[in-house]
Structure formats: C-alpha cells, structure tokens
Amino acid sequence: MSRSTRYARLSADEFRTRLSEALDLYVAAMNYPAGTAEQRAPMWLTHALRDGWRCVAALDTDDALLGLAYGYRGSPGQWWHEQVRRGLAGTEGEAAVRHWLDDYFELTEIHVRPDRQGRGTGEDLLRRLLADVPQRHVLLSTPEGPSRAWRLYRRLGFTDVLRHYRFAGDPRPFAILGRALPLD
Ligand SMILES: CC(C)(COP(=O)(O)OP(=O)(O)OC[C@H]1O[C@@H](n2cnc3c(N)ncnc32)[C@H](O)[C@@H]1OP(=O)(O)O)[C@@H](O)C(=O)NCCC(=O)NCCS
Numbered sequence: 001m002s003r004s005t006r007y008a009r010l011s012a013d014e015f016r017t018r019l020s021e022a023l024d025l026y027v028a029a030m031n032y033p034a035g036t037a038e039q040r041a042p043m044w045l046t047h048a049l050r051d052g053w054r055c056v057a058a059l060d061t062d063d064a065l066l067g068l069a070y071g072y073r074g075s076p077g078q079w080w081h082e083q084v085r086r087g088l089a090g091t092e093g094e095a096a097v098r099h100w101l102d103d104y105f106e107l108t109e110i111h112v113r114p115d116r117q118g119r120g121t122g123e124d125l126l127r128r129l130l131a132d133v134p135q136r137h138v139l140l141s142t143p144e145g146p147s148r149a150w151r152l153y154r155r156l157g158f159t160d161v162l163r164h165y166r167f168a169g170d171p172r173p174f175a176i177l178g179r180a181l182p183l184d
C-alpha cells in the first residue's frame with residue numbers, strides 16, 4: 001500500500017456527493033465513452049439505497065478519489081440477480097442457484113484510476129469492502145478475457161460460477177465469479 005493512499009468507508013450521502021468524481025474515475029478506468037457517466041448515474045444512485053450497500057474509497061493526500069469499490073446484498077427482483085439466476089438455472093441447475101444465490105453480496109463496482117493501477121490499491125479496496133460482510137458468498141461479473149481484474153479475483157480465490165455468459169442487452173461474454181466469505 002502506498003503511504004499516500006488513505007482508505008475510507010463512504011456513507012450513502014458521501015457517495016452521492018462524490019458521484020460525478022466516482023463516475024469520471026469509472027469511465028477512465030473502464031475506458032468507456034464519456035456519455036457513459038450520465039447514463040450510469042441514476043443506476044448508481046439506486047444501488048446506494050439497497051439493503052447492505054457499502055462502499056470503500058481510496059483517497060490521495062488532497063482527498064481526491066484514487067479508487068472505489070461498492071456492492072450490496074443480492075436479492076430476487078434485482079436485474080443482475082435475475083440474469084444470473086437465468087444463466088445458472090439453464091446450465092448448472094437449481095442446486096447451483098440455491099448454493100450461490102441464497103445469501104450473497106454482489107460486488108458491483110471496483111475501479112482504480114489508471115495512473116494508480118498495479119500498486120495493490122484494488123486488492124486493498126476489495127479486502128476492506130468485504131471485511132465483515134455478513135453474507136455467505138460474494139459474487140461478481142467481469143468481461144471474459146485476461147485482465148488485471150481477473151488476476152486480482154483469482155489471487156483472492158474467486159472461482160468460476162458461470163462462464164461466457166451474455167447478459168440481456170450486452171453482446172460481450174461475461175464471467176460470473178464467486179467465493180465463500182470471509183476472505184482468508
Ligand atoms: C481491476 C482493478 C480495480 C485492480 O486494481 P489495481 O490496483 O490495478 O490492482 P491490484 O490491487 O490487483 O494490484 C496488484 C498489482 O499491483 C502490483 N503491486 C505492487 N505493489 C503491490 C503491493 N504492495 N501489494 C499488492 N500488489 C502490489 C502487483 O504486482 C500486481 O501486479 P499485476 O496486476 O500486474 O499482477 C484496476 O486495475 C482497474 O480499475 N481496472 C480497470 C477497471 C476494471 O477492470 N474494473 C473491474 C471491472 S469487473
């Protein structure tokens with residue numbers, strides 16, 4: 001961990017205050033077109049109202065955002081939950097649906113500013129976010145293919161739940177990865 005990096009839990013109010021800074025970071029980290037931020041804003045605000053929502057920020061000495069991770073308790077009726085249920089039921093069966101979806105935390109977003117990646121900040125964020133999460137499992141989705149995100153998830157023991165899955169409305173294949181909590 002760099003000594004110039006500070007980690008802080010953000011309340012929902014603090015998250016809303018930093019929303020545009022957080023979305024700028026997200027767009028830069030994911031290399032998405034600029035308009036993506038506006039499109040995502042209402043969704044991120046809705047997420048912050050969900051049961052079990054928690055967020056950890058990495059901040060520099062000027063209090064600027066270097067990284068962000070958040071998630072919440074997954075539950076039926078949420079779009080992501082229903083998409084993953086459909087995929088799991090179709091390929092792995094109902095036992096897998098119950099195993100993974102009965103009691104899980106969805107890691108929804110994790111991003112580090114491009115010029116600060118590759119220094120362990122993402123791992124620090126993830127460990128802090130998942131510490132004391134009460135759910136039995138953590139699940140996430142990530143685009144297929146080698147990436148720094150994949151290396152991070154594998155290093156922390158995430159295994160395959162569903163591979164090459166296509167969410168409705170997105171042509172890219174995704175992997176759903178998961179592991180039991182707590183982290184070691
Ligand atoms: C995925 C992402 C959040 C990971 O964050 P990160 O800070 O870059 O990565 P990590 O915390 O895993 O850093 C580990 C890397 O730092 C290096 N490192 C340097 N000092 C370190 C330290 N003290 N502790 C741990 N790792 C350290 C490691 O060698 C490792 O290198 P590697 O990834 O080349 O193997 C970040 O790369 C990112 O925002 N990517 C783009 C957006 C994205 O893909 N988000 C996830 C979508 S599903």
